[in-house]
Amino acid sequence: MALGPLPASTSPNGTFVQWTRYGSPISENTTMTGTMEYVSHWIADVSWDANHGVGGVTWRDEPLVARQQIGRLPPNPTWGTTNRFAGWWTTPAASGGTEITAQGVITLAQTRFYARWVPIRTLTFNAGTGATWTANPPAGWTRTSSTQLTRNVDVGTAWNTITWPNASHVSRANHTPTIPGRPVGIVPATGGQTSWTVTWAVTTPPVTITWNAQGGVNPASWTRPPNTPLGTLPTPAWGTNRDFRGWNTTDGRNAMGAAVTADTRPIGNTTYWARWHDYGSGRRHRRNWYQSPTIRIQQTHFDAPWQGALGTAMHNWNVSATPVRVDFATSSRNTAVVMPISPNVPGRLGSFEALDQNWSLLLENQFRIRLYSHSVADYAARNGFSATNVAVSVWTHEIGHALGLRDGEIGQPLGGGRNNSIMNYDRDRDDVRTPQPFDRQSVNWIYR
Numbered sequence: 001m002a003l004g005p006l007p008a009s010t011s012p013n014g015t016f017v018q019w020t021r022y023g024s025p026i027s028e029n030t031t032m033t034g035t036m037e038y039v040s041h042w043i044a045d046v047s048w049d050a051n052h053g054v055g056g057v058t059w060r061d062e063p064l065v066a067r068q069q070i071g072r073l074p075p076n077p078t079w080g081t082t083n084r085f086a087g088w089w090t091t092p093a094a095s096g097g098t099e100i101t102a103q104g105v106i107t108l109a110q111t112r113f114y115a116r117w118v119p120i121r122t123l124t125f126n127a128g129t130g131a132t133w134t135a136n137p138p139a140g141w142t143r144t145s146s147t148q149l150t151r152n153v154d155v156g157t158a159w160n161t162i163t164w165p166n167a168s169h170v171s172r173a174n175h176t177p178t179i180p181g182r183p184v185g186i187v188p189a190t191g192g193q194t195s196w197t198v199t200w201a202v203t204t205p206p207v208t209i210t211w212n213a214q215g216g217v218n219p220a221s222w223t224r225p226p227n228t229p230l231g232t233l234p235t236p237a238w239g240t241n242r243d244f245r246g247w248n249t250t251d252g253r254n255a256m257g258a259a260v261t262a263d264t265r266p267i268g269n270t271t272y273w274a275r276w277h278d279y280g281s282g283r284r285h286r287r288n289w290y291q292s293p294t295i296r297i298q299q300t301h302f303d304a305p306w307q308g309a310l311g312t313a314m315h316n317w318n319v320s321a322t323p324v325r326v327d328f329a330t331s332s333r334n335t336a337v338v339m340p341i342s343p344n345v346p347g348r349l350g351s352f353e354a355l356d357q358n359w360s361l362l363l364e365n366q367f368r369i370r371l372y373s374h375s376v377a378d379y380a381a382r383n384g385f386s387a388t389n390v391a392v393s394v395w396t397h398e399i400g401h402a403l404g405l406r407d408g409e410i411g412q413p414l415g416g417g418r419n420n421s422i423m424n425y426d427r428d429r430d431d432v433r434t435p436q437p438f439d440r441q442s443v444n445w446i447y448r
């Protein structure tokens with residue numbers, strides 16, 4: 001027999017749809033056979049309560065049928081930055097109840113579910129000015145800037161379960177980090193430390209000290225802590241004809257520098273330069289450590305031919321393909337003079353005299369060079385030479401002394417004969433008036 005008119009069913013939690021049997025709808029025309037159970041079929045009014053947060057939704061018109069799986073969940077709600085969403089639960093309380101998943105089944109007994117929130121605290125870890133976080137941040141941390149990591153931690157988490165940044169994660173040039181330690185206990189709901197900053201100690205890399213013997217045997221480089229007195233200095237070796245005169249802060253070509261002593265304290269990598277006094281080893285030159293290739297001579301007032309010859313001699317040096325530069329300067333203490341009376345030295349045409357070998361601050365030795373005008377004139381007349389040529393030869397020779405060249409010895413086998421050097425006594429003073437290749441070689445060696 002047919003069932004006939006079906007009873008109504010109501011519920012505050014849903015909308016009745018129909019009666020079913022084994023999932024299939026029945027109607028008043030359905031034939032009843034024996035004892036049968038019929039199931040009411042509902043569309044539930046399912047509310048997702050954000051529970052203080054923002055979000056949540058009520059599903060009414062969805063085909064979300066009671067007694068069937070939910071199938072999907074609404075988007076996660078949010079609640080500021082101090083609470084972490086921890087799923088949908090059957091109770092609004094912070095604990096207890098049952099979590100609702102997409103596989104859960106709707107029942108009319110409960111159609112309201114609640115967001116669960118876990119309070120969190122945000123930890124910040126600062127590498128500090130000038131430092132950076134290297135490679136990847138440690139697990140659980142997020143790099144929010146080049147110098148800052150952050151991490152959200154559930155309140156109540158044990159500190160010792162949190163991976164902590166360490167020195168391998170930070171770097172800063174010439175500094176060593178000290179990583180703050182984490183607290184003990186648990187992350188508290190309020191209060192307590194949540195921000196840390198790495199502290200840095202300046203490291204002091206050692207400095208390398210290079211000893212340049214300027215032609216001698218370079219001592220081995222030193223490695224020392226910075227800003228530390230050098231102590232006993234090395235002594236370079238270089239043959240038998242030179243005296244080692246100490247170490248200097250420059251090579252002496254363009255600036256005098258300063259003497260290096262046992263108390264000198266190099267800050268960074270440094271080169272020190274040897275100074276030598278050369279007694280001559282067949283190269284016929286010597287250099288006092290204070291000498292410079294830049295020479296100034298006070299403008300003098302003597303007869304024009306002699307002064308013109310001096311200017312020519314200076315020019316001869318200035319164009320000699322050497323570092324030498326000789327100029328007139330009224331402020332110079334170096335002088336050139338013409339003496340009309342020859343000294344009581346047979347054959348002497350000029351002389352060089354260093355007056356103050358300690359006067360080194362102006363990069364010039366103080367000297368006086370003289371030309372004995374009567375001797376030059378007599379010598380030129382006797383040999384049929386030009387007196388001007390002889391004067392130029394003499395001036396060029398004397399300037400050679402100022403530059404550190406010494407007299408060539410008569411008869412010394414120098415190669416190239418008696419005219420191979422402006423410094424030779426027995427040169428041809430009519431022809432040899434300019435620095436010769438040997439002289440240029442010597443001067444270039446001195447001021448190398």
Ligand SMILES: [Zn+2]
Nearest residue numbers: 397401406407
């Ligand atoms: Zn001489």
